[in-house]
Amino acid sequence: MTDRVTIGRLSIDPELHEFVRTEALPGSEVDEAAFWAGAERLLAELGPRRAELLATRDRLQQTIDAWHGEHPGAIDQAAYEEFLTEIGYLVPEPDEVRVTTRDVDPEISAVPGPQLVVPVLNARFATNAANARWGSLYDALYGTDAIDEADGKEKGGDYNPVRGRAVVAWARDFLDSIAPLAGASHADAQAYRIVDGHLEVQTESGPVRLADPAQLAGWRGAPEAPEGILLVHNGLHAEIQIDADDSIGAADQAGVKDVLLESAVTCIMDLEDSIAAVDAADKVQAWRNWLQLMQGTLAEEVSKGGRTFRRELNPDRDYSSATGELTKKGRALLFVRHVGHLMDSEAVLLDGEPVSEGFLDALIAGLGSVHDLRGPNAGGNSRTGSVYVVKPKMHGPEEVQLTVDLFAAVEEILGLEPNTFKVGIMDEERRTSANLKACIAAARDRVAFINTGFLDRTGDEMHTSMQAGPMVRKAAMKGTDWISAYEDSNVDVGLACGLKGHAQIGKGMWAAPDNMAEMLEQKIGHPKAGATCAWVPSPTAATLHATHYHQVDVLARQDELAAGGPRTERSALLTVPVGEAAEWSEQDRRDEVDNNVQGILGYVVRWVDSGVGCSKVPDITGTNLMEDRATCRISSQHVANWLHHGVVDKELVEDSFRRMAVKVDEQNSGDPTYQPMAPAFDGEAFRAAQDLVYAGLEQPSGYTEPILHRRRAAKKAEDAGRS
Ligand SMILES: CC(=O)SCCNC(=O)CCNC(=O)[C@H](O)C(C)(C)COP(=O)(O)OP(=O)(O)OC[C@H]1O[C@@H](n2cnc3c(N)ncnc32)[C@H](O)[C@@H]1OP(=O)(O)O
Ligand SMILES: O=CC(=O)O
Numbered sequence: 001m002t003d004r005v006t007i008g009r010l011s012i013d014p015e016l017h018e019f020v021r022t023e024a025l026p027g028s029e030v031d032e033a034a035f036w037a038g039a040e041r042l043l044a045e046l047g048p049r050r051a052e053l054l055a056t057r058d059r060l061q062q063t064i065d066a067w068h069g070e071h072p073g074a075i076d077q078a079a080y081e082e083f084l085t086e087i088g089y090l091v092p093e094p095d096e097v098r099v100t101t102r103d104v105d106p107e108i109s110a111v112p113g114p115q116l117v118v119p120v121l122n123a124r125f126a127t128n129a130a131n132a133r134w135g136s137l138y139d140a141l142y143g144t145d146a147i148d149e150a151d152g153k154e155k156g157g158d159y160n161p162v163r164g165r166a167v168v169a170w171a172r173d174f175l176d177s178i179a180p181l182a183g184a185s186h187a188d189a190q191a192y193r194i195v196d197g198h199l200e201v202q203t204e205s206g207p208v209r210l211a212d213p214a215q216l217a218g219w220r221g222a223p224e225a226p227e228g229i230l231l232v233h234n235g236l237h238a239e240i241q242i243d244a245d246d247s248i249g250a251a252d253q254a255g256v257k258d259v260l261l262e263s264a265v266t267c268i269m270d271l272e273d274s275i276a277a278v279d280a281a282d283k284v285q286a287w288r289n290w291l292q293l294m295q296g297t298l299a300e301e302v303s304k305g306g307r308t309f310r311r312e313l314n315p316d317r318d319y320s321s322a323t324g325e326l327t328k329k330g331r332a333l334l335f336v337r338h339v340g341h342l343m344d345s346e347a348v349l350l351d352g353e354p355v356s357e358g359f360l361d362a363l364i365a366g367l368g369s370v371h372d373l374r375g376p377n378a379g380g381n382s383r384t385g386s387v388y389v390v391k392p393k394m395h396g397p398e399e400v401q402l403t404v405d406l407f408a409a410v411e412e413i414l415g416l417e418p419n420t421f422k423v424g425i426m427d428e429e430r431r432t433s434a435n436l437k438a439c440i441a442a443a444r445d446r447v448a449f450i451n452t453g454f455l456d457r458t459g460d461e462m463h464t465s466m467q468a469g470p471m472v473r474k475a476a477m478k479g480t481d482w483i484s485a486y487e488d489s490n491v492d493v494g495l496a497c498g499l500k501g502h503a504q505i506g507k508g509m510w511a512a513p514d515n516m517a518e519m520l521e522q523k524i525g526h527p528k529a530g531a532t533c534a535w536v537p538s539p540t541a542a543t544l545h546a547t548h549y550h551q552v553d554v555l556a557r558q559d560e561l562a563a564g565g566p567r568t569e570r571s572a573l574l575t576v577p578v579g580e581a582a583e584w585s586e587q588d589r590r591d592e593v594d595n596n597v598q599g600i601l602g603y604v605v606r607w608v609d610s611g612v613g614c615s616k617v618p619d620i621t622g623t624n625l626m627e628d629r630a631t632c633r634i635s636s637q638h639v640a641n642w643l644h645h646g647v648v649d650k651e652l653v654e655d656s657f658r659r660m661a662v663k664v665d666e667q668n669s670g671d672p673t674y675q676p677m678a679p680a681f682d683g684e685a686f687r688a689a690q691d692l693v694y695a696g697l698e699q700p701s702g703y704t705e706p707i708l709h710r711r712r713a714a715k716k717a718e719d720a721g722r723s
C-alpha cells in the first residue's frame with residue numbers, strides 16, 4: 001500500500017490524495033498547494049472549537065441526567081425549564097429574525113414538491129434519484145398498492161388490462177382535478193392537439209379547451225399531432241404523453257401512453273445516515289459519486305429484467321410553447337447531506353490526530369461542488385450558482401454558527417463568493433428545536449431549508465430525558481405533545497423568520513416504502529401543514545407524493561398559517577414523553593422489545609457485514625420499514641431506556657436478541673452472501689446490535705455511528721484477513 005502523503009501538518013490517506021489530485025482538482029481552478037494549505041489552516045483553527053462544542057453536549061447531558069436523578073417522579077415543568085435556561089440549554093430567543101438567503105434556485109424558493117433522499121454510495125440509486133425529477137404516474141400506480149388488487153385488478157406477472165384501466169381512470173381523474181377542461185373530462189379525450197398555441201381536446205361532442213388556458217406550458221412534437229402536452233399547476237408540471245404505437249397508447253382512444261409527473265423537485269444525495277462509510281476508501285467513493293454528479297458524468301451499468309443498460313444522468317427536457325422554445329430541467333436540484341459535527345475521520349490527520357469528518361465533507365465534497373460553478377459543466381445543478389448542503393445533527397445555535405464559519409472558510413479556500421454555500425438546517429436535535437429561531441439567526445444569509453427530521457429528533461428526545469423515566473411505546477410517540485409542538489413550531493418559526501421565498505420548510509421521511517396507498521392518504525398532511533417539501537424514500541413515492549402538492553396550494557397555506565401566528569409554546573415542546581410502565585402487560589413489553597430488536601438486527605447486520613447503510617426491514621407485523629441510522633438510534637435508545645428503568649430485564653432482552661437473530665437470518669436466507677448470526681451469536685454484527693442497546697446510555701446523544709463504525713471497520717479487517 002502507498003504511504004500516507006505528508007503536507008505541512010497534514011497526513012493524508014493516499015487514495016484521498018490521489019482522488020483530489022487527479023479527479024477533483026482538475027477543472028476546478030483551485031490550486032493544489034493552496035487547497036491543502038487552506039485545509040490545514042481550517043482544520044487547525046476550527047478543530048478546537050468543535051471539540052469544545054462536543055464537550056458542551058456532554059456537559060449538558062450529564063447535568064440534565066443529574067437533575068432528573070435529583071427530581072424523580074412527575075416533572076415540575078416550570079422548574080425544569082428554569083433549570084434548562086440556567087445551564088444554557090435554552091438560550092434567549094432573538095426578537096426579529098429575517099432570513100436574507102440570495103441566489104436560491106426556484107426549486108427551493110418557489111416550487112413546493114417532494115424531496116427524495118438517496119444513499120450517495122449507491123450509484124445505481126443515485127443516478128435514478130437525480131433523474132427522478134420526472135416520474136411515470138402510470139408506473140407508480142400500477143406497480144404499487146396505490147391501486148388495490150380487488151375485482152380483477154391483481155398485479156400478477158403479465159400486464160393486466162383491468163388494472164391498467166384502473167390506472168388510466170385514476171390518472172384521468174387526476175388530470176381533471178389539476179387541469180380541468182372547459183365542459184368535458186380528460187376521460188372523454190379522443191385526441192389532443194395544439195391549435196393557435198392553445199390546447200384543444202377532441203371529444204365526442206366537439207373540441208374543448210382548458211378551463212384555464214394558461215395551464216398549457218408547452219408541447220413536444222408537431223402541434224397537430226403532439227407527443228407530449230406539458231401542463232402546469234401550483235408550479236409543478238405534468239406531461240400527457242401520446243404515442244398510439246405504444247402498447248398502452250394503442251389501447252387509449254386519445255393515444256395517451258402515460259402521464260409524466262414532475263416529482264422529485266429536489267433531492268438529497270446522502271453522505272450521512274443512509275450510508276456506511278467508515279474509512280478513507282468508503283469516503284473517497286462517496287465524494288467521487290458526488291463529484292461526478294456535479295460533473296454530470298455519474299453513470300452505472302444496470303442489469304434488470306434480463307437486460308443490461310447504462311443508466312446516465314438525464315438531459316433537460318425541450319418543449320415548444322406559444323412564446324418560443326422552452327427548456328425544463330431534466331434532473332432534481334441536488335443537495336448534498338454532510339455528516340454532523342460528531343465523528344472523526346482518519347482520511348486526514350492533523351499533527352497525527354484524526355480530524356472532523358464533517359470538516360472533510362465540507363472541504364472535499366465542497367471541492368466537488370465547484371464543478372457545478374465553474375468550467376464546462378457549470379450550471380448542471382444550480383442555475384443560480386449556489387451549493388446546497390444539508391447539515392444534520394446540530395445541537396443549538398453555536399453549532400450552527402460553527403457550520404457557517406466552516407462554510408465561509410471553505411469558500412475562501414475554493415475562491416468562491418461569500419454565501420455560495422447554502423445550508424439546510426436539520427431540526428432534528430432537541431436543543432435545535434428549542435432554540436430554532438436563534439439557529440436560523442446564526443445562518444440567516446445561508447438558510448436554504450429547515451426540516452423536521454423527526455426520526456433523529458425522537459432518538460434525541462429519548463436520550464436527553466433518559467433519566468426522566470420509561471419512554472412511551474414507539475407507536476405512542478407519534479401522539480405525544482412534544483412531537484406535535486415540534487412539527488407546528490418548526491413551520492411557525494420558519495414562516496416568522498421569512499423563509500418563504502428564500503428557503504424550504506420541510507417535513508420528514510415516509511418510512512414505509514411499500515405502503516403507497518397509506519402514503520397517498522396520509523402524507524398530504526405535510527403540504528397541508530405548510531411544508532414546501534417532505535421526504536420520500538424512492539422515486540415512485542416521489543411521483544405519488546407529487547400529487548399532494550397539486551391538491552394543496554402550499555404557498556397559500558403558508559400565508560394562512562403565518563397570519564394565524566404561533567400555534568404552540570416552547571413548554572409544550574419540552575414536555576417529556578415518559579409513560580406509565582405499570583399499564584404495559586408482559587406481552588406489550590415483549591412485543592415492544594422484539595419489534596425494536598428485530599429492526600436493529602435487520603438493519604445492523606447489513607450495515608456491519610455488507611456496508612449497506614439504508615435497508616428495508618420488516619417489523620414484527622411484517623410491514624417493511626426503511627431503516628437507517630436514525631431509526632436505529634430510536635430502537636436502540638428505546639430498549640436501553642426500558643432496560644435502565646427496569647421495564648424489562650436483561651434476560652428478556654437477551655432472549656429477544658437471539659430469537660430475532662434467527663428470524664432475521666431467515667429473512668435473509670435468499671442472499672447467498674449473507675452470513676447468519678445464529679447459532680454462534682458472536683459476529684461483529686450481532687455484537688454491534690447488542691452494544692447499541694447495552695451501551696446505549698453512554699453513546700453520545702444516543703448516536704449509533706461510533707459503534708457501527710467500529711464494528712464495520714473490524715468486520716472489514718476480518719474479511720481482508722481472510723482473503
Ligand atoms: C431519517 C433519515 O435520515 S431518512 C434519509 C435516509 N433514507 C434514505 O435515503 C432512503 C433511501 N431509500 C432507499 O435506500 C431504498 O428505497 C430502501 C432501502 C428504503 C428500499 O430499497 P429496496 O428494497 O432496494 O427498494 P425496492 O426494491 O423497492 O426498489 C428498488 C428500485 O427503486 C429504486 N430506488 C429505491 N429507492 C431509491 C432512492 N432513494 N433513490 C433512487 N432510486 C431508488 C432503485 O434504483 C431500484 O430501481 P432500479 O432497479 O431501476 O435501479
Ligand atoms: O434525518 C432525518 C431524520 O428524521 O432523522
Ligand SMILES: [Mg+2]
Binds near residue numbers: 273392456457
Ligand atoms: Mg436524521
